[in-house]
Amino acid sequence: VNPANYSQVTGFVLLGLSQVWELRFLFFIVFSVMYLMTTTGNLLIVAIVTSDPRLHTTMYFLLGNLSLLDFCYSSITAPRMLVDLLAGNPIISFGGCLTQLFFFHFIGGIKVFLLTVMAYDRYVAISQPLRYMLIMNQTVCGLLMAASWVGGFIHSIVQVRLIIQPPFCGPDKLDNFHCDVPQLIKLACTDTSVLELLMVSNNGLIVFSGPDVFSGAPRILHSTASHAPKPFSGGQQQGLSTCASHIAVVTLIFVPCIYIYARPFQTFPMDKLVSVLYTMVTPMLNPAFYTLRNKEVIMAMKKLWRRQKDLLGPLKH
Template identity: 80%
Template sequence: MNPANHSQVTAFVLLGLSQVWGLRVLFFIVFSAVYLMTITGNLFIVIIVTSDTRLHTTMYFLLGNLSFLDFSYCSITAPRMLVDLLSGNPTISFGACLTQLFFFHFIGGIKIFLLTVMAYDRYVAISQPLRYPLIMNRTVCGLFMVASWVGGFIHSIVQVALTIQLPFCGPNKLDNFYCDVPQLIKLACTDTFVLEILMVSNNGLVTLMCFLVLLGSYTALLVMLRSHSQEGRSKALSTCASHIAVVTLIFVPCIYIYARPFRTFPMDKLVSVLYTMVTPMLNPAIYTLRNKDVIIAIKKLWGRKKDFIAHPNH
């Protein structure tokens, strides 16, 4: 369906984080550093997981995929935001806006489904350790990943299909630093009450239900750990605590944004920055870089690099 047939607006003005030039320069410096750390940390995890054979397990396969998704998720919004912070006229075309919306929800949907798979993986590993390699084999893990991508695509295409039919005849000022459903719907020249209910159901309630299911599964795991040995309990608790921290950082902001009527609140942009920029940066440190096996793999990779520098012809 051609959006031009339904809209007089051909571009949107992104109001961004601030209209004050001094603050925009400060935000550019800060978020440039955040984005650099995000892409470096997450791509480093992907390289470590793929290069060390000892990390070719289901858990690290899932963690590597999460790092790749975090890198992709941040890259959907951050580069444009950084350019717009120094731009005198931050506009985005209607088509580019819908494209950004699609990939934002596509990658975000995959992350939500992947976190659910990771919770199931930890549940099986702790509750049935002897049968774990049989239950979570490579085929099953691959099928889970395919299902996550298909689920993310379906979730995202629904957002675009509902949004592209709306008539936009002005104003065209989008009160955000990227294109998303809550701000776009408010610019439509029609009554969007029913559409808002559909969007809240698709985004907010689904996210809330997944979050409650995840919390329930981790609670069951924590109860189950009481019967384990001290050493096994400490290791499992450390893993579960990391997972719960990341799940909370991702789901709580999403619930705040999407599981309510699409009205503007003072905290909206701050929360958006949290889950689009800050959380993807923190995930490698919370999930992976403090892991003993990953630290050993990093030392091994660093040792190989030093050997190559010292003996380049070998």
């Protein structure tokens, strides 16, 4: 059959997480609370890092960027999902689906590259503390951040460019709560084996940069172990704490991404649960990972809270 004779699908029905109204309402309550916590936690970190001059360092600059990206990443899917949970089986236009897919992979790609930069930053801080300010200066940090944005943009453009090639003539039911490559490519009414291979390769290049993030951990442990007889400085202790938090965050991000994207695009029972994990749960937990054991952030948070109380005090009277 000639693909030119296909009638192009103009929209997709998002099947979401469940067709049972009671479950959808329960999901709405749970995910509304999670999205509120994600928004509050990540924007609070951005405000703290921006307002406290003591946190104007490379490590906290990268942490602030990660929090901003987490807020944007969850906002790409969560608000629409919350509305759809109450609306039933909503329809998203083909253009709207591609737009959501672009920004989803754009922000997600930036996060992956940024996590790699953060791992390198912690490795330098622990292994070469005396040369840290020379190696990770503002220029280098800015260039690495810009490279992360460029890398995320290229990754996302490639995904969109590949997904618009095959014709979509039906069915039009997308078995997910947001538009993503694995579910969308299966609705194409032509052979997509080559496209799937290209997409898996593209996603694999991104998600398998994770080993580079993990590889810094043994080096840091070896570096600190070689200085075991000496007490760690405050900066080294802070770096180790941040490194442990970073490994936990990377695990929660890369493992689900490898499960979803670095394999053939087939449907498995755990797919939606894993999608919820990296779109909703991980962005909510990141602020806790990076603040609960970080004394500098906690002190800055208390300082910001006291400042707000001082500003609101006269207004109450």
